[in-house]
Amino acid sequence: MPSKKEKVHELVLFAQINRQQSLSAAAQKLGISPSSASKQLTALEKKIGSRLFNRTTRKIVLTEVGQKVLQEAHAVEQAIQRIEHISEDSRSVVSGELTISCPNAQGRIFIAPLIAEFLQRYPMVTVNLQLEDRFVDMIAENVDLSIRVGYLPDSSLIARKLGDASWVLCASPDYLENATPLNNPADLLNHRCLIYRNSKTTMDTWTFQGDQGEESVTVSGPFTINDPSLLITAAIEGAGVLLIDKNLLGETINQGRLVPLLENYQAVGGLPTYVVYPEKEFIPAKTKAMVNFLLEKI
Secondary structure, X not given: OOOOOOOOOHHHHHHHHHHHOOHHHHHHHHOOOHHHHHHHHHHHHHHHOOOOEEEOOOOEEEOHHHHHHHHHHHHHHHHHHHHHHHHHHHHHOOOEEEEEEEOHHHHHHHHHHHHHHHHHHOOOEEEEEEEOOOOOOOXXXXXXXXXXXXXXXXXXXXXXXXXXXXXXXXXXXXXXXXXXXXXXXXXXXXXXXXXXXXXXXXXXEEEEEEOOEXXXXXXXXXXXXXXXXXXXXXXXXXXXXXXXXXXXXXXXXXXXXXXXXOOOOEEOOOOEEEEEEEOOOOOOHHHHHHHHHHHXXX
């Protein structure tokens, strides 16, 4: 049985033999041995149930059946050439639909504002941005790349780090005006806290590093939601105290809409952010372009 390198499409071999008028020349052209070419031609003739060539000492001549098969062989050659062009284009031309999965807050704050610039740079690409706070099955759902926050489990995905979350405790001036003093993490038990919660996780244990070591507090409050951007809105409106990735706050602290708290403590639990994409032998040019663009911009 020929090895993988020795194996070529039998109809391509057949067409090449006719073109070269020589089995050994066709074999050389295709990069296989003459013995392998002979075996594959014999197998093709056996499969069809008829000889394809009449061989003489000087030349080979197509049989009537061979003439009909040659038309189909040419169609196969053309199809293979078209497929090779498609494959080459997918690796070199930045085009096509690019599907991105991203958590809601990161998508709104980091990714969506960059899309216009990316599309201007690569006008042959269309972007389908899916905002959802879950780990999608990228292969099953045909997702090209995903933004993921947190430590990644071992997988076949390729991960490129975009940065790290830096947590900050904050509240609005209106909330603090009527609230009890907040001098250490334990004081959070006397405050309304705004909590991120989804179907799998409730982030209600807040940990801080101080002079006396780590302190953890299980907080409670009137509002939980699975959208960090809406938690920020609630905090600005005076609904309570929020522990959030500082990168998601934009200019709210500089503008005085939110005030940082417990600044003599360091919030623990900042998580890395990655762009991930499936491991493949050939990464599409559109995927490479977006990954490099995000690494450049974020």
